[in-house]
Amino acid sequence: MRQAFARLISWVIWNRMGVEEKELLNVADLEEVESMLNNSLNWAQKMKAEGRQEGRLELLSSQLAEKFGSELAASFAGERLLNASTQQVDFWARRILHAKTIDEVFDS
16 A cells, blocks of 8 residues: 555656656655655755856856956956856855956955
8 A cells, every 4th residue: 555655646746747657667665755755856956056056157247248348258257157156156246346357356
């Protein structure tokens, strides 16, 4: 009965996410369903965080281009932005508000 319930729960959840039915037949118990749910929640949280970081980078890139010109922003900031942490991007985003040069944005 537990196995049937586990399959039902996994089918309801995973069917909506496009998981193949043959994969659902391998679900053995509720603990396995819980593990699958935890993995998908962790994945969703990670994707959400990555999306927010991409948005930050796009906004800062467009601000740099608007304030200092596209060429200068691309040549000066490109690699820095790609390797920056969320905290670093947020710091630069605040500094751009008062910076008179692109160096003032990135210099510590």
